[in-house]
Amino acid sequence: KQEVTQIPAALSVPEGENLVLNCSFTDSAIYNLQWFRQDPGKGLTSLLLIQSSQREQTSGRLNASLDKSSGRSTLYIAASQPGDSATYLCAFMDSNYQLIWGAGTKLIIKP
Amino acid sequence: DAGVIQSPRHEVTEMGQEVTLRCKPISGHDYLFWYRQTMMRGLELLIYFNNNVPIDDSGMPEDRFSAKMPNASFSTLKIQPSEPRDSAVYFCASSLLPPRYEQYFGPGTRLTVT
Numbered sequence: 001k002q003e004v005t006q007i008p009a010a011l012s013v014p015e016g017e018n019l020v021l022n023c024s025f026t027d028s029a030i031y032n033l034q035w036f037r038q039d040p041g042k043g044l045t046s047l048l049l050i051q052s053s054q055r056e057q058t059s060g061r062l063n064a065s066l067d068k069s070s071g072r073s074t075l076y077i078a079a080s081q082p083g084d085s086a087t088y089l090c091a092f093m094d095s096n097y098q099l100i101w102g103a104g105t106k107l108i109i110k111p
Numbered sequence: 112d113a114g115v116i117q118s119p120r121h122e123v124t125e126m127g128q129e130v131t132l133r134c135k136p137i138s139g140h141d142y143l144f145w146y147r148q149t150m151m152r153g154l155e156l157l158i159y160f161n162n163n164v165p166i167d168d169s170g171m172p173e174d175r176f177s178a179k180m181p182n183a184s185f186s187t188l189k190i191q192p193s194e195p196r197d198s199a200v201y202f203c204a205s206s207l208l209p210p211r212y213e214q215y216f217g218p219g220t221r222l223t224v225t
Contacts, residue, residue, distance in 0.1 A: 031210030043115075043202060044216040051211070089154070096167070097209045101154045 002027040002094060006102035014110050015082055021075040021105045023090035031093040033073050035064050038087045038104070047088075048075070080109045115217035117203050123223045129191040132220045135184055136205030144214060145178055145188050146202040154202075160186065193224045 007022045023033070032051045036044040048057045048064040050073070056065040063076040073090055087106045091099040116135040124130055136143045144159040158168040163180045171178070175194070180186040190197055200221050204214040 034213055036216075041221075043218040044204075046213040046215060049213040091154075093210045098156055098159075098167070099154075099214065103153050 002100050004090060004092060004100050004102035006088075006090060006105050008105060009103065010106040010108075012108040012110060013080060015080060017080050018076070018078050019080055019107075021077070021088050021090075021107070023073040023075070023102055025071050025073075025092050025100070027092070027094060027100075028068050028071060029095055030068065031095070031097070033064075033066050033090060033092045034099070035062075035073075035075050036089045036091065038089060040086075044089065082109045082111050085109045115203055115205055115215055117201075117217035117220050119220060120218060121221045121223075123225065124193055125225055126194055127192045128224075129189065130193045130197075130222060130224075132188040132201050132203075132222070134186045134188070134203030134217060136186070136203070137215055138184065140205035140207055140215075142206045142209060142214075143180060143186050144204040144206075145186070146204065146216075147199045148202060148219070149199045157188070190222075193222075195224045198222055198224050 003026045005024045013019055030052055034049045035047045037047050038044045050057050050066040061078040066073045085108050087104040089104040091101045118133045142161055145157040146154050148154045157170045158178045159166055160180045176190055178188045200219045202216050202219045204216045206212050206214040
């Protein structure tokens with residue numbers, strides 16, 4: 001069974017720190033991997049999409065990497081801000097074009 | 112574009128009642144997805160459509176759930192009769208041709224069945 005694991009489940013850091021969120025998956029036959037952000041009581045916002053042929057994607061202070069051989073992806077957030085506080089989910093698209101989801105990392109950035 | 116639009120945003124109903132959730136995808140998107148999110152099970156794909164045709168409904172929990180997409184700009188998810196265990200947040204998402212393009216999510220409908 002395909003599984004996605006996100007570590008840590010929760011993270012609290014002071015404002016300004018750089019941080020890394022981890023996502024591991026068991027199925028290397030993925031089409032892409034997507035990172036999302038979810039604010040409390042809100043929908044999901046797509047942050048970055050990495051195709052299976054790519055190694056990383058960057059958007060502003062966010063950088064996501066993908067290593068299919070090891071089944072891992074990381075989301076790097078530089079110079080964290082209180083507005084970055086949210087739950088971050090990773091999901092990979094399997095061979096049936098379905099997204100397989102992790103449980104998320106709840107991130108709190110303390111002012 | 113306004114993004115994916117869902118209505119209602121909140122729905123409270125009594126057990127046994129029919130519930131209809133609505134979704135308008137982003138114009139031009141060929142794929143539409145219905146998800147359910149709960150604390151216990153996380154995000155689950157219920158069904159998805161390509162060009163208004165249901166492709167995979169294996170995630171639909173029971174016959175009480177049904178989904179339709181009568182045209183490219185509208186989809187419904189219906190629960191009849193509703194049960195307390197159906198309480199969850201239901202999301203609609205749309206995308207261009209996967210896997211090249213990401214999915215865009217609506218704000219969700221929070222359903223409470225008492």
